[in-house]
Amino acid sequence: MTTRTRTTAAAIAVAAAVTGTALLGLSGTASAAATSASHGTLTVSNGTKYVLIGGHRVNFGVTVRDLAWSPNGAKAAFIDGSGNLDIANPDGSHRVVVAKNPGNQNWSHPTWQVTAKDSQTGIPAKDNLIFAARDKGVSRLKYISDKAVHGTPKTLSLNGDPGPGGAIPQTGNVWPNVGGHYGSSVYANVDTGAVYIRDDYTRQQGGKLTQGSEPALSPNDEEVVFVRSVAGHDHVLVEDFMHGNRVKDLTPHATTDYTEPAWSPDGKTLAVRTPSGTVTLPANGTGHPTKVTSTVGLAAYRP
Numbered sequence: 001m002t003t004r005t006r007t008t009a010a011a012i013a014v015a016a017a018v019t020g021t022a023l024l025g026l027s028g029t030a031s032a033a034a035t036s037a038s039h040g041t042l043t044v045s046n047g048t049k050y051v052l053i054g055g056h057r058v059n060f061g062v063t064v065r066d067l068a069w070s071p072n073g074a075k076a077a078f079i080d081g082s083g084n085l086d087i088a089n090p091d092g093s094h095r096v097v098v099a100k101n102p103g104n105q106n107w108s109h110p111t112w113q114v115t116a117k118d119s120q121t122g123i124p125a126k127d128n129l130i131f132a133a134r135d136k137g138v139s140r141l142k143y144i145s146d147k148a149v150h151g152t153p154k155t156l157s158l159n160g161d162p163g164p165g166g167a168i169p170q171t172g173n174v175w176p177n178v179g180g181h182y183g184s185s186v187y188a189n190v191d192t193g194a195v196y197i198r199d200d201y202t203r204q205q206g207g208k209l210t211q212g213s214e215p216a217l218s219p220n221d222e223e224v225v226f227v228r229s230v231a232g233h234d235h236v237l238v239e240d241f242m243h244g245n246r247v248k249d250l251t252p253h254a255t256t257d258y259t260e261p262a263w264s265p266d267g268k269t270l271a272v273r274t275p276s277g278t279v280t281l282p283a284n285g286t287g288h289p290t291k292v293t294s295t296v297g298l299a300a301y302r303p
Helices: none
Strands: 022-024 030-034 041-045 050-053 056-059 065-069 076-079 085-088 096-099 105-115 126-135 138-145 173-179 184-189 194-199 205-211 213-217 223-230 233-240 246-249 259-263 269-274 277-282 290-293 298-302
Touching: 041 065, 041 277, 041 290, 065 105, 065 298, 076 105, 085 126, 096 138, 105 173, 126 173, 138 173, 184 213, 194 213, 194 223, 205 223, 213 259, 223 259, 233 259, 259 298, 269 298
Parallel strands: 173 213
Antiparallel strands: 022 030, 030 290, 041 050, 041 298, 050 056, 065 076, 076 085, 085 096, 105 126, 126 138, 173 184, 184 194, 194 205, 213 223, 223 233, 233 246, 259 269, 269 277, 277 290
């Protein structure tokens, strides 16, 4: 595993919306618990035109898959029913096709890379969407400006220190997720079964972090949460790669599969998918999973 030596800036302060209401399943069934924190509004997309946002069904008018929120919560990015990359307002209005799928490709898991210009390092501002694109069975990470309309994505460069894990793989990369002040991203590789980091702060350098899948980078850019199979079930684990690569299993007593973790904006809570719905759990490993909705889908937090 690779440990970065630079010191990160403080986590981005994100305004949070208090939901305070019980979440409802997209079928209309009541959830087992209510949201209670002021660390963002929990949302769930499940491949239909309806998105669960703070306990309410919102009709986006098109199929919504793999929804992700912009850092300020003003826009949602997702893959529509035609496989295109779209953005829209939180109520589904003003939908724009940022990139049109050329056909026969599978696009998935867009993530926002929005950063300010760093005058000290000369790193320019970024307003990108990064996603995975599988073409003829080969998956690569792509990026495009979030201001584009029917634009053409480019392949994301992946450089870095090969380290003990060998060269940085250029194909087989999936599930990108951006976090932190510098627009760093983590992603998984289906061929190596490992999680990697791409660090824009050090001129697009990166390397292998740990074995796992479905990673998400913490808001303070110091931890990565990921999924790993343990004793017959998928567990959610977190690695602190800025302080000795410490790894903690957040679901050590799992009797079901926990997958697709997502950080709250304040970094204190994770929302996780299970076969029977969505649960939340403390990111520091001090508590147990709590079911918050019977809706099964990809969870995300709207800041």
